Amino acid sequence: MENSTFNSFILQMEGIKVTPASMYPLFFFFLSIYLFIIISNVGIIILIVIDRSLHQPMYLLFCNLPLNDILGNTYMVPRLMSDILLPPSERLISYYECVLQAFCSHMFGTTSHTVLMIMAFDRYVAICNPLRYSAIMTNRMVMKLTVSAWGVAFVLVGVLLGLTVRLSRCRAYITNPYCDNASLFKLSCESVVINNIYGLTFTVVLLTSSILSIVLTYTRITMVCLTSRNKSLNSKALKTCSTHLFVYMIMFICGKFHIVLHRFPQFIDHRKLVAILFHIVPGSLNPIIYGVQSNEIKKFLSKLF
Secondary structure, X not given: OOOOOOOOOEEEEOOOOOOHHHHHHHHHHHHHHHXXXXXXXXXXXXXXXXXXXXXXXXXXXXXXXXXXXXXXXXOOHHHHHHHHOOXXXXXXXXXXXXXXXXXXXXXXXXHHHHHHHHHHHHHHHHHHOHHHHHHHOOHHHHHHHHHHHHHHHHHHHHHHHHHHHOOOOOOOEEOOOOOOHHHHHOOOOOOOHHHHHHHHHHHHHHHHHHHHHHHHHHHHHHHHHHHOOOHHHHHHHHHHHHHHHHHHHHHHHHHHHHHHHOOOHHHHHHHHHHHHHHHHHHHHXXXXXXXXXXXXXXXXXXXHO
């Protein structure tokens, strides 16, 4: 379908290459991962909602992360599993569904950054300005931070995809396991200079803002811990912040490789693998990391079991 009808509304998805022998093991592998992601992340959200001791700004902001993981994997993994069971020639997707999938993909990546940024702000206030923490981190502030994290991501991604859907299409073949912005504008034979400029600016601004906020926040937190004589405070702060940084590094590394490998067509199979890992690795590890590190969550679970 490479030389398909001009502006075709039916696209062919290349997906991942599977043999008849590996088809069903791979299908059940992704099914088990998807079920784990959904059950564990939904469980974390329900736990925070029903346990009043967890109705703290830190946990309320953290709820955005499992919610984002659920949405980010729900649009991608079921479709990936269905494509595994189909021959390559039958892996078809409508153009509008592809655009929606691309929107969800970039919302997932962008919101991961913005949510971790507001969580870093919460930790900064809690550790560097503990006496005013309750006055600053009110329910109103938590709501403002949450709306900002999702709103900024929505606007940035909306413009990104808006620039792409304006293009006419002369191809109908997606060389990716799922749709994203780069896969969509590669379908066009028009100039994509504006798309590349905005995409590069978008990526640089998002990563720079994210990295700077994380570095500055945790540098300040480290300085406070080094000058403080409160060992229990230092231990709790370092434990919480190390968890946050570990999650950030997982998401950052997977996302960085995904972006870079789009520039090298010869590594298409590696790009597909990284694109899938970008979604399922954070979604699988986040509830484990935060669940194990949080004493409040562990206490609640010990009451149940």
